[in-house]
Amino acid sequence: MSHSASAQRIWDIPGGIHPPEHKHESTGCAIAQAPLPKQLILPLAQHIGAPGMPLVRVGERVLKGQPIAAAEGFVSVPLHAPTSGTVRFIGPVPYPHVSGLLEQGIVIDCDGLDEAVECDPWPDFREREPQALLEKIRQSGISGMGGAGFPTAVKLSARRQDKLHTLVINGTECEPYITADDMLMRERANAIVSGIEILMHILQPQEVLLGIEDNKPQAIAALRMATSGTPIKVVVFPTKYPSGGEKQLIQILTGREVPVGGLPADIGIVCQNVGTCEAIARAVIEGRPLISRITTLTGAALARPQNVECLLGTPVRELLEFSGFQAEHLERLVMGGPMMGFTLPSLDVPVVKTSNCLLAASRKELPPPPPAQPCIRCGDCAQACPASLLPQQLHFFAQGKEYEQLKAQHLFDCIECGACAYVCPSSIPLVQYYRAAKAEIRELEQKHHKAEHSKVRFEQRQDRLQRETERKEAERKARLERAAALKAEQAQAADTPQADIARVQAQSASAGLSEQHKKAKIEVSMARAQLKKAEKQLAANASAELEQQVSQLREVLSQAEQSLATLDQQVASSPTAPAPAASSSDNAEALKKAKIQTAMARAQLKKAQKAAGDAPSAEQAAELAQLQQAANAAEAAQQALEATDSQSATPSASHPTASNADAEALKKAKIQTAMARAQLKKAQKAAGDAPTAEQSAEIAQLERALSSAEAAQTALEGSSPAAQPATQPATAAPDASVEALKKAKIQLAMARAQLKKAEKAQADASEIATLQAALSAAETALHQAEDNSGKPAPEHVLTDKSGVDELTRQRKTELALARAALRKAERAAEDANDDATQAALSQAQQRLQAAAEALAEHR
Template sequence: MTAMQPRAWDIPGGIHPPERKQLSNRTPIQPAPLPKRLVLPLNQHIGATAEPVVSLGQRVLKGQLIAAANGFVSVPLHAPTSGTISFIGPQPYPHVSGMLAPAIVIDSDGLDQWCALTPCPDYRHLENSSLLEMIRQAGISGLGGAGFPAAVKLNARPTQKVHTLVINGTECEPYITADDLLMRERTLQLISGIDILAQLIQPDQVLIGVEDNKPEAIAALRAALSERSYQLRVFPTKYPSGGEKQLIQILTGVEVPSGGLPADIGILCQNVGTCKAIHDAVILGKPLISRITTLTGEALARPMNVEVLLGTPVGELLEFAGLDRSKLNRLIMGGPMMGFTLPDFDVPLIKTTNCLLAATSAELPAPPPAMPCIRCGECAEVCPASLLPQQLHFFAIGQEHEQLKAHNLFDCIECGACAYVCPSSIPLVQYYRAAKGEIRDLEQKQLKAEQSKQRFELRQERLRRAEEQKEAERKARAEKAARAKAAQAEALASTDDGAQAGKPGGLGDDLKKLKIEASMAQVALKKAEKQLVAHVTPEMQAQVDQLRSAATAAQQTLDAAMAANPPAAATPAVDDGGGALKKAKIDAAMLRAQLRKLEKAEAPSPEQQSELQQLREQLQAAEKLLAELETQAPAASAKPVDDGALKKAKIDAAMLHAQLRKLEKAEAPSPEQQSELQQLREQLQAAEKLLAELDTQAPAASAKPVDDGALKKAKIELAMKRAELKKAEKTGSDETELGSLRDALAQAEQALHTAEATSRKPAPTLLRTDKSPIDDATRALKTEVAFARADLRKLERDESSATDALAAARQRLVEAEQKLQQHPG
């Protein structure tokens, strides 16, 4: 008793065009003749183009790898016969556009010699990964549809287990009989390929779908499936039952969701031709180098199905089938519903070529001109995806892409049923294909724009972080420099305290002020002259003239004061610590540096020439004074070396070293920075010379009691506590903090007294009794002088400082020095 046929569901829509399959299904599969030349496009599948691994002139064997997969969604390419690589580059490609595509050309040697193969008949002991790799390396892509790589499809990670494997033997399109003849004549290889897929997927059921217009194939499959649990489902013939989603709905009654894949509902679908290719790859070790193709149409004398090598020119195949070119009207690759017209006969056969239709004008007449849509609704009735073709048509004409996506344009399988029944002969499928291409292009552009935006935002964020880091480093350097300047100003203030205590009168201070004023006037004049060169305006010219007059007046006043009190008058005075000799050396070195700087000018102005002459006279007087002081040096050499002078010389040399290093770090120093570098080198040379001379006098002071480490540490601690207290008083700290700092200062003073008492150095009682104590007002005035001098130097070093700010800083310094001199303490 025959088992009851399992239930088959139906799909919406569909049509019944003339089948015309009897033209090619009456004869067995024929082997196609070996062509002299094979053209193998590198992209015969969906995904990345394969990459050639052979070179021109290289001899290859049948089945040898000639192009490797270039990415995950890609498949390799193999030589269909033995021969020589004669060309690698653009060649004709089977596409409606007629454009060229990269390809490898093989000139056949006629031997058809195979390379070494690695068959695996006992594949059941292999791991799934090994089986998948064999399928991937065989270059197998889908042979019944768009050509998706088989290994990628089998290796997909669905949201749930694949419980149903569907084998598509429908072949619903008119004229095509390649799968029909394959199921009849290669049944055992087909079933073996299904076994391999079942081994990989482990489905709960395997369903083989075949339309009822293939009785011979159905009988052959039933005979072969007698010992297997695979279910053969036969259902009524209707186009397009062979669509993947439509076949799944017919066999299982389940619809694949819009925009989804069969794997999302636990189903995997494969074509019968793909199953046979998988058998050849695993059991025989053969890569995909040939396929069964239908040659049909009334322009052929002998329509048939042939097993043909990939890359065979279409023209040679049609000549083999008896093409009558006088009858040929259209040459179509594929079927009459979903195929496309080939531009010429030179294009090669590829992996997805299941049919070549050579049609006459009576067989496939040209469609009449398209007329306006009459909204009859017949297209919607036959659509197998339940879409609204006329609405999609209007949206496509208006390029309303969002509406097209909202009406599920991408669910259209481009079967052509809507265009087939359209009474207005509107080529609807062409509109849909064009709209899909436009949408994909726009999405690609949007994706690239979004990626560019993300890269830009990431770059801006990196730049912002780098700028913040640089700003933090700049602030840290500025704070460090400010602390160093404050310490330097405090040290200078302490030095000024000692110098004022030993001065016999105020004549030297007056002369010093005149020198400072003359120097500041010259600096302001030079800066204004630079600004005048950059921006020539009447106001700037007037300011330069005013500053030049002020500088001349200051210099004349200084010259008059120096003439009335020449430097030589100070020679009779006895210098007990070498201070006069040191000062004379420093003055001479500074005058030399200024003189060299001015002598570098290529075309000096009259003012610069006058200044040069004046500097030469001052240098001559300074050198004369230095010579006189050096003659007196032996008489004073018996005196102990002044520790303060030696310490100050070391500090000066260290500070000059630091300034010089800072300027030398500049990558491209300006002319002003180069001049300043030269001046600093000369000053450093003079300071090091003075330091060496003072060091030579150090043995004379060896009899002096040595200050031990405890005493030095106590002095440093006292200075630090005093500085902390001054800083807290300036910042306005609360009385509690100030009290604790005063207590700490008192403890430091007591520790210093204790250290002095226990050290070998005698207590400096004479200095403490002779020196008058400094009151708070005097200390505040000296501190103000030090800060005013430090601020002025900072402004003078900054080339961008305003003239008004410089003038204000100079006035502040003069006023502070006057207040200090007038103070009775």
């Protein structure tokens, strides 16, 4: 079926209903200006898309038209202050939604001055670039005024690469009770036409159609007069709900249908509301952002139904009172129309950009819906659906949560107009089922999207870990190759345990060596050990600094070997050289070295076995076999050296070893004394000035241990042969010179301590100078005493100190952990003195005692 109006063909839409209009109640008077409220509540989310980001602070004064929130993202628009005032609060505020939940917003206390920022009008908009006009519309905060609230600039920018041939202007306003657009077209038709001309300049359409229902004769007359002489066609068509829907209006005016899941831009059409056009004209030509809108105030609970222009953020309660609100007659307060609107949970919510109507309905106007009855399959809902859907089937699938069937039945083509529920004889709230099903489907799709995103991230992580594993494996193979090459070089240099065995055996069979010869051998051994250590570090982590260090150590080793070779030649060429006894120190050094190499080989073997696990690869098996051979060779070398050492360690009648045993015992006693003294000092420092009973007992025990150690050391010093008076006057040092040397050393130590103390206390310069002079004199006296004593100058010999064995390290670690646990338990006992803390303290003390005993026993 088609009709004709203004020489423009029109098409009919399927379905639709004709509910009572109730529009005459609010069109009896002109648009009124709502009074300035005392406070404005401005939610940041007033449109579809991302809410704005606040630009102001609490306590800041703002002016009318000043931006107070910036657009956060592409699908977003800024928010402006509707009047001048002071920002009172930024945070959760009431929001017009059926849930009654709060939303982030800005509260402004109005000062009544209505001071505005300077405007930037563009009356010459035809000389502006379309992109500049789009940005002007965006920065003016304009979104759809017809109810959906989609950002206008985003909608105008959609699919601009497609050729848009038709611009449709929606002046239908088909829902009952709402007359905001009707009154706007009556009184501001010229402004609407100016906004349409701005859109025409931006989009350059081939055709502009302004659709309006035939129940608005005054608005039709005003628009026809305003569009006279323009390419804008005013198209009048019969009244039917919901012809004001975007897709339905496009079908009525053009006969084209928007594809399923598509947009009007997909078929070359853009649709805008007449209220949006008026806001665009105000923003571009006058330079005023969107800070107010026309809202219909109607319903039987109002004494004066009317249309008012109110500021955004005005509380609903104040608007209703302005129209003579009668609270005793109110049954429901609906924002929007009775078909697609929603009930407000409170009168404190504000007006936002999409608030086109406030319906204060009485019980007679909107009676409570009767209870839903079972569907009788009458089919009225399918006949009333403007989207040609099957509401009955959608209802059944929504009840059963059959989401795939709902999508197959095109649930998302439903515009939620409510026509199906309006005609349902069983009073089934069909639209509520559809809304709930849409929300559940969107939630499931969002979860699915997150799951897919997580799956992609997991796969990327697995790939990254695989690449990292391959890189580490390649580095490990490279290290093994470098280590193998280094071992080959060392084997060529004959630096193996077997070579050490041969050297020790040769030394045991040959004549003894001089002191200088022994020192040369020690230097060669130390240089060789340092070189090995540096080469191992270089193999593990190559760097220029390590390469330079290895080169220097090789030169040192070469020089030491040359010196030793020279001494060997001198010994070999001397026919009258005495034949001293074989040195046991070289045997012990070689045996010690063999033990270390055996332990290292075993540790490397265990580490490789642990890394290989129960199913080693071919490369790991080869590496294990190589390490096993190295461990066997090291153990054989150690056993050979032990056998050699046991043969050479047999004491003879002419070489007693009692003096060596006494010296060793004295050395151990001195170490015990030093350890006891250090433990006592540490305990005294930890106890402080007010020790506890446990700390006092521990200090007393340590003092007794120190006294015992000092007594044992004194006894050994008295029985040591070194402490006996010398019987050879030719080699004994004079007692007077030795005593003078001791005093000189004491004086030097005291002078140095006094100087350090004065410097730490920041004494006067004269006092420090005096102490420095005393220190110089003490040093001179020490040098003179050393010369008089006849003692040789001390020789500084570098020794290779082996590291702590693994068991000792474990015992020390346990001792440190036990001390830390005891301190923690003591602090807890100070804070809360109860049975639990005392038990924990006792347990910590027992743990510390056990750890100390284990370490002492191992040593």
